[in-house]
Amino acid sequence: RxxxxxxxxxxxxxxxxxxxxxxxxxxxxxxxxxxxxxxxxxxxxxxxxxxxxxxxxxxxxxxxxxxxxxxxxxxxxxxxxxxxxxxxxxxxxxxxxxxxxxxxxxxxxxxxxxxxxxxxxLAESPAAKTGWKVISVPDIRWGRRDIKTVQLLYPSMGKMAAKQAGADDAWMVEDGFVTEGTSNNAYIVKGNKIITRALSNDILHGITRAAVLRFAAEAQMEIEERNFTIDEAQKADEAFITSASAFVMPVVEIDGAALNGGKVGPVATRLREIYLEEMRKAAI
Ligand code: PLP
The missing domain is CATH 3.30.470.10 (Aminotransferase class 4, branched-chain amino acid transferase, N-terminal domain)
Known part of the structure; x- marks a missing residue:
């Protein structure tokens, strides 16, 4: 190449x-x-x-x-x-x-x-139909995660820990709250409400996050930018992650607890469809 x-x-x-x-x-x-x-x-x-x-x-x-x-x-x-x-x-x-x-x-x-x-x-990923399993790991990264640096050793370790546990990714947890995935932003869904951590130096300001929240608001979904725990996530209706390469990826299991009966949920599925449709239209 x-x-x-x-x-x-x-x-x-x-x-x-x-x-x-x-x-x-x-x-x-x-x-x-x-x-x-x-x-x-x-x-x-x-x-x-x-x-x-x-x-x-x-x-x-x-x-x-x-x-x-x-x-x-x-x-x-x-x-x-x-x-x-x-x-x-x-x-x-x-x-x-x-x-x-x-x-x-x-x-x-x-x-x-x-x-x-x-x-x-890429957009027809079979994983989007079955969803990801995630495990939780402590977030021990530095304090400027808003800068997209090439210091990716800890996220690599998280990904390896996930693989070894038979999962697809790791959600990092700091002071009891989920920060983000190894290379994506994390969300939970309760009813018509999407919950995701607010922007700060604690997480990368995902480009996909910004677009998805915009489309969710346009689709009359409620958005709550706040911290959530693994415990709250395990009891949520759905969960998903976003990133430039995975787009919107449903999460069906968190630390062994199945969400939505272990099946991909309707909100994540709809957001993925809207995101891909709108972004294809705007692609340059
Ligand atoms: N959070 C982290 C730590 C990341 O590495 C990434 C992407 O690589 C994201 C979030 C998602 O950002 P984006 O949607 O811009 O790809």
Whole structure:
């Protein structure tokens, strides 16, 4: 496949990054993942906006305008013949030429890398029909989860713990309340009401979350942005998660307790349909 490195589109095997890159040595970098459906980018504007914010929060330069980012993404989709799949984008603080905790001077250019993943039939995922099982794990991540950094070791450990338990993902719990999934935002449903944690530095401000809450409000569903516990979630009518790559994914089991008789519920199913329909229309 063709990858993008600092302005060049090159075969994967020819791509080179310095061992002194701060992304590699210090996880000093941020990323975005944008879904592609029918060759078009889903909610690209949202991802661009969050990228700019993540960079700014870490005092990193944004190497491109939104128009340039869009052109690079489109070029990657075209060169890799992506119909359904993902574009991964990463910006790190670059290569200062040595290892040092202090940030390098501004003349060190950020390192920009993009690659694609082909996922034919992404929107028709069979998992959306059966739902995910989740387990809970303590949330021991750092305090700036609103910045989409490449520090993903703890979420990887959570995903592995889930796999080992025969589940699909882990919901992280802090001070007794669910923060989010390893790579998604978490929700429960009670009647016509959708409950999800409010935005703060404790969770990533999901681009899919923003869109889904907008569509839910338009569909006359009630939205309550507040904390919830695993215990409350286990007694809820339904649960689901959202992310740019899983869209809206129903959750049917939490720490061994089945929701909605272990079946995918109507609210999550409807929200997934609305989300995909609306986002396909707005794709660019
Ligand atoms: N929360 C975390 C920790 C994530 O890593 C992600 C996505 O990667 C999300 C939430 C969902 O965000 P988005 O909907 O923008 O993909």
């Amino acid at each position: 063709t990858v993008y490195v600092n302005g060049d589109y090159v075969p994967e095997a020819e791509a080179k990054i310095s061992v002194f890159d701060r992304g590699f040595l210090m996880a000093d970098g941020v990323y975005e993942v944008t879904s592609v459906l029918d060759g078009k980018l889903i909610d690209f504007g949202g991802h661009c906006k969050r990228l700019a914010r993540s960079l700014s929060e870490l005092a990193m330069q944004n190497p491109h305008s939104d128009e340039e980012w869009l052109a690079i993404h489109r070029e990657m989709v075209a060169r890799n013949d992506i119909v359904d799949g993902m574009v991964y984008l990463q910006v790190t603080r670059g290569n200062p030429g040595d290892r040092d905790f202090a940030y390098p001077a501004n003349d060190v250019a950020p390192t920009v890398v993009l690659f694609t993943q082909s996922k034919p039939g």
